[in-house]
Amino acid sequence: MVETDGGVEHYRMYINGEWKDAISGEKENVESPTNEEVIYTVPKGGVDDAKLALETAEAAQPAWAAMPAVERGNILIKFADLILKNKERLARILAREMGKTYELALGEATVSADFINFPAQAARRLEGDIMPSDLPNEHIMIHKVPYGVTVGIAAWNFPLALACRKIGPSLTAGNTMVVKPPSVTPVAVLALGELAKEAGIPDGVLNLVTGGGSTMGEELVTNPITKLVTMTGSTKTGQHIHRAASDNLTEVRLELGGKAPFILLEDGNVDKAVEAATVSRHLNNGQVCTCPERFYIHEDVYDEFLEKYVAEVKKLKLGDPLDADTDVGPKVNAFETEQMAKTVENAVAQGAKIACGGKRPEGAEFEKGHWYEPTVLTECTNDMDVMREEVFGVVSPITKISSYEEALKLANDCKYGLAAFVFTNDMRRIQRAVLELEFGEVYINRPMGEQRQGFHNGHKLSGTGGEDGKYGMENYLEKKTFYVNFND
CATH class of the missing domain: 3.40.605.10 (Aldehyde Dehydrogenase; Chain A, domain 1)
Incomplete structure (x- = not known):
């Protein structure tokens, strides 16, 4: 009681x-x-x-x-x-x-x-x-x-x-x-x-x-x-x-933990991918083990995806979680906020570029509490810490890829194996992903969200x-x- x-x-x-x-x-x-x-x-x-x-x-x-x-x-x-x-x-x-x-x-x-x-x-x-x-x-x-x-x-x-x-x-x-x-x-x-x-x-x-x-x-x-x-x-x-x-x-x-790859191939629906990425990456302030944590975008649609995705990320409203207009609330505590800030700083030091975000928001309403702006990083490579360690926050590191084979290799080059996302209309690639992606839960052409009758399990660590x-x-x-x- x-x-x-x-x-x-x-x-x-x-x-x-x-x-x-x-x-x-x-x-x-x-x-x-x-x-x-x-x-x-x-x-x-x-x-x-x-x-x-x-x-x-x-x-x-x-x-x-x-x-x-x-x-x-x-x-x-x-x-x-x-x-x-x-x-x-x-x-x-x-x-x-x-x-x-x-x-x-x-x-x-x-x-x-x-x-x-x-x-x-x-x-x-x-x-x-x-x-x-x-x-x-x-x-x-x-x-x-x-x-x-x-x-x-x-x-x-x-x-x-x-x-x-x-x-x-x-x-x-x-x-x-x-x-x-x-x-x-x-x-x-x-x-x-x-x-x-x-x-x-x-x-x-x-x-x-x-x-x-x-x-x-x-x-x-x-x-x-x-x-x-x-x-x-x-x-x-x-x-x-x-x-x-x-x-x-x-x-x-x-x-x-997880480090879910988000793969968009040249034949994938860019608008659906942007919508799914925006929702899945920022739900619960990115504090979801199945969130997309690293983005592999085909060079043919890279510029279009990046422009549209950054635009959507910039629209997200930070604020009081009890306010109906809020899209993203605070991080759960100071430690998690500091870890995310250090991750971004380290990524920039290793060569990543900030497309948006990358800092604590300004304004009197953010003087107290645990806040960090939704952040998009470009020019990331698979050897960067931000692409290998779980971030558990609203940071989207993006890498340009040139083929499904490259995306598959980079996605599987990871100690985690919980969730993955693939956007393509090629059924052959989808069937290959079923066999070749080393993850327990794979979302094809949709945002995250498992169902009760499914099975939620992780591979590797x-x-x-x-x-x-x-x-x-x-x-x-x-x-x-x-x-x-x-x-x-």
């Missing part, structure tokens, strides 16, 4: 169906990226709080797993309905704590409900296998069962949606879950506790905790109660979690496991094999 102290709302953790402060009594501030004011406080949970949540989830799991899947699904469908009914409140929290536009925050709340709904409605379709045995009067049955206690760790850019993306399939499969949102944007996730209670999710089945990664996060990952960890975040953090979970051989699912659809559900079930002999 929520209480107000000096005009600042305090949200508690949700453990075993109760709202709790940290055992230590410590709190953390959540600041507005728009003006740097403290807008919320949350508990600064630690190791003991993590243990309590895990023990609670462990105690609740057998009864939840024993419940018929369709009944679990019906409870979760009600949970999703309540998220939709409260989407305006959740969206306002998201816009305030993260800096995304209110319109996008409304979309995130809606998608969050869908992430619960899709697996919940498929509860009756959890399937195993029966196969013939080599022996007479025997059947072989593969039965799929929940892991037990799962831990969900969400990134700060879409905290509510990423939490629900894990909660939906995990709970539908019969697992219980402890969810830790990021310290910088934890409040919308904590607000789910009240809705979970109202929906009738049994106490202990879903627990929402807050605290530091090196204390609470480490305990959640390394505690032997945890049977599966699913995490969305940076590659560096994912690698650490993978190592930390290895002592217990805990299952790990990781959705990590972009992750392991994947999420969504029937393949995502499989990640929350493990298998038992029964050899059933019925001889006399």
Whole structure:
């Protein structure tokens, strides 16, 4: 539940169906990226709080797993309905704590409900296998069962949606879950506790905790109660979690960083490419792992694309995320803003040219908060840091290419393999891209945006496991094999 102290709302953790402060009594501030004011406080949970949540989830799991899947699904469908009914409140929290536009925050709340709904409605379709045995009067049955206690760790850019993306399939499969949102944007996730209670999710089945990664996060990952960890975040953090979970051989699912190439070939629709690039690069202030992060534009359409794209980028309005006219809000915090500024400075030092942006915006409304202008860089080469390291912000480095083969080679020359974009009307090239692009998610002639029935997964250093659809559900079930002999 929520209480107000000096005009600042305090949200508690949700453990075993109760709202709790940290055992230590410590709190953390959540600041507005728009003006740097403290807008919320949350508990600064630690190791003991993590243990309590895990023990609670462990105690609740057998009864939840024993419940018929369709009944679990019906409870979760009600949970999703309540998220939709409260989407305006959740969206306002998201816009305030993260800096995304209110319109996008409304979309995130809606998608969050869908992430619960899709697996919940498929509860009756959890399937195993029966196969013939080599022996007479025997059947072989593969039965799929929940892991037990799962831990969900969400990134700060879409905290509510990423939490629900894990909660939906995990709970539908019969697992219980402890969810830790990021310290910088934890409040919308904590607000789910009240809705979970109202929906009738049994106490202990879903627990929402807050605290530091090196204390609470480490305990959640390394505690032997945890049977599966699913995490969305940076590659560096994912690698650490993978190592930390290895002592217990805990299952790990990781959705990590990206460096999506955006390829426009000479026969592609330039106007559609410009529209898709503008939306996809600047959505959520560029803080999306599937955003186009590097642009490979064919020399025959390069000038046209650049002129039109720069014109559209210059039209984007920075401002208060709660203002309906705002296209791009603030960066989430000072560190992210500084990193983006350093990236641009370094790119220029390495030979890139600034076509637009490249600085903090001017004006009294931007004196506080974490702001940076949408930036387009030209004359970039694939050996520049801006073309190789994830930027996670509104910077568009552009390279001129002369053939599909060159674009393919440059696109694949990358340690990440999450998403890619290709604009061409040549079906032969499209089919080649299916086989030859080393990315888990490829958008052909359209902006980004995966769908629930698809499969969102990364190759290379972009992750392991994947999420969504029937393949995502499989990640929350493990298998038992029964050899059933019925001889006399």
